[in-house]
Amino acid sequence: MHPVFFLSDFGLEDPYVGVVKAVLWEKAPGVPVLDLAHALPPQDLRRAAYALFEALPYLPEGAVVLAVVDPGVGTKRRAIAALGRRLYVGPDNGLFTLAWLLDPPIRAHEITCISPPSPKGILPLPGWAPGGYTFHGRDLFAPAAAHLALGLAAEELGPEVPAQDLIRLPLTLTPGPEGEILTFDRFGNAITTLLKAPLGSLVEVAGKRIPIRQTFGQVEAGEAVAYLGSGGLLEIALNRGNAKEALGLREGMPVVILPPPSGPPPPTDLPP
Template identity: 80%
Template structure:
């Protein structure tokens, strides 16, 4: 049985994460489910795409990556399973853009043959029954991930589509010198699209020149610094502070290596 690595923006205040896990367990009893993140900013595809990019090098080949950050749930956006060195299940909305730079999909399938799970041991109330059209994490993606976790063929989930038709976000990682602010982590550090940060160089962002150092502890408290972050991308931080707030940074803001 393949383990499932689960990422979402569902948070932990509501039962959504637990319900998805319950469906996985019902469809594939005993499936190992490991949480990547669930407190991502709601509907923030850039932040979620970065989270998958950061985690992917440490996920074993052959596992199922179940990712549900889905602003278009219930609309005409497609639901997919994509097969690379890992198996991906989620909405076709660009969520996997950065992960697929590291593990390009070779085949892709629409989840058109997936049946929603039947409620277990509950009594309907008059004409009412559990359902709806806004919880595809439960109704489409969890059953599809369970199918793949059991080692069943992805072709049983629905028709194959060209991998070139899968949606990507307009993001480009590069060695520079030009880039942009990709997203922010919970500390307010700005993760950029630049793949290098030469020590001794400077970075220009938000009208400020920031020195490149090995780590944020090499500048004084409250000072800005740029460094190569844990995912191998250049980041901009404020020691013991938030670069997002202190420097007034925003997603998409230009960044330049000097």
């Protein structure tokens, strides 16, 4: 039995998250289901890809990662189960791009042999047919994740798809010096594609030069600062503010690490 870690853009105002969990419980009673995130910006694949990237190092090997951010639901895009050190279930639309940098898929299968769940214990209205084509989280991905959590071999779900044919977003993580803004968190902090944050250097973005420090409190309130974020990427923030709004930042905007200015290194009040 493997735990299921569930990420989506379904939000919490509607019953979608609960319904997916109900299907998981029906198909695999007792399997632990843990939430990663559900209030992600709707249909934002870059934000969701980063959320998976940030969470992945803390998920146990063998876990089932059920991720549903699916602008193309109901179209010809594939539903997949991919196997690395963990098992990934979701749409083949680039959602797993950054996670697969840490845990590359060895093989994958298209999900074609799963019967959708049906409502239990109710009398349908005349002419009413539950289902439709827009809730693959419930109808395809949750049943597939449940079966995998119970130990079903992925090849039982459908035909093999070459791992190199799986869709990736056009994103590259790099040590620098040039990168771009990948996405934003709920605080308005800009997460970049840069893997390094050399202390004492500057970051140039949107025509502004911003110092790289260890944390927010090493600049005054309202000042911009860059630092190595919790996900291991360089981030740009405004101490006690919203960098996205205040600095006019947007996804894809170029970011460049500049050499440190001349003079003594920046002070720090953190332990070595």
